[in-house]
Amino acid sequence: MLTLFDYLPSQNAWKVRLLLNHLGRPYRTMAVSIFEGEGRTEVFRRINPTSTVPAIRLDDGRVLAESNAILAYLAEGTPYLPADPFERAKVQQWLHFEQERVESVIGSLRHWTMTGKLAHRSAETIEAKRSAATRSLDILESELSTRPFIADDRYSIADMAIFAYASRAGEAGLSLEAYPHFREWIARVEAQPGFLATMHPYAIDPHSAEELP
Numbered sequence: 285m286l287t288l289f290d291y292l293p294s295q296n297a298w299k300v301r302l303l304l305n306h307l308g309r310p311y312r313t314m315a316v317s318i319f320e321g322e323g324r325t326e327v328f329r330r331i332n333p334t335s336t337v338p339a340i341r342l343d344d345g346r347v348l349a350e351s352n353a354i355l356a357y358l359a360e361g362t363p364y365l366p367a368d369p370f371e372r373a374k375v376q377q378w379l380h381f382e383q384e385r386v387e388s389v390i391g392s393l394r395h396w397t398m399t400g401k402l403a404h405r406s407a408e409t410i411e412a413k414r415s416a417a418t419r420s421l422d423i424l425e426s427e428l429s430t431r432p433f434i435a436d437d438r439y440s441i442a443d444m445a446i447f448a449y450a451s452r453a454g455e456a457g458l459s460l461e462a463y464p465h466f467r468e469w470i471a472r473v474e475a476q477p478g479f480l481a482t483m484h485p486y487a488i489d490p491h492s493a494e495e496l497p
């Protein structure tokens with residue numbers, strides 16, 4: 285059975301849980317207490333050299349990290365990743381957008397906001413993240429005014445990846461009021477069969493207020 289190396293408040297890990305839920309694929313969970321430094325151990329570094337979750341281990345022992353690489357691997361041959369080379373590349377385009385302009389921006393702001401670390405970040409850093417986050421939401425709003433899902437007319441792993449942090453913008457202190465098409469897309473994603481509504485606040489982890497080691 286597939287093993288998922290997980291940390292519950294991580295929306296990078298939630299993406300993988302979401303796809304596994306859509307696929308009805310069973311898996312076992314290995315919890316990694318990232319704020320206690322469990323990601324930095326030698327054992328975990330052999331699973332993922334960057335010390336981050338999520339990662340997966342296959343039955344044959346091979347391991348794979350990076351949430352979007354995991355999504356692409358698990359979605360192969362399913363309706364969530366097109367076979368057509370161009371449609372597939374469009375999904376990749378939005379997966380890259382997600383890592384550069386959503387996860388690293390809204391994801392960081394959410395982390396800092398929900399764990400009280402925002403108070404320890406400089407005004408310039410916060411402003412740069414907020415401005416980048418607004419730009420990303422503006423782009424998503426504009427794109428989603430032209431089609432129901434981000435890469436194409438079909439729900440794909442690109443929607444799953446972007447949803448993970450973009451839909452949590454409120455937890456990052458960003459208002460979605462000015463983004464009606466984006467909010468409609470959120471509702472469309474939530475209406476997909478097998479959607480995983482359970483997400484976890486950092487507050488479930490007593491160590492989450494600590495800086496990462």
Ligand SMILES: N[C@@H](CCC(=O)N[C@@H](CS)C(=O)NCC(=O)O)C(=O)O
Pocket residue numbers: 291294295296297318323335336337338349350351352383387496497
């Ligand atoms: N680009 C990576 C980012 C993964 C990531 O930053 N994971 C966080 C949790 S959301 C983590 O494990 N951080 C621990 C650390 O940086 O030591 C992905 O998409 O999987």
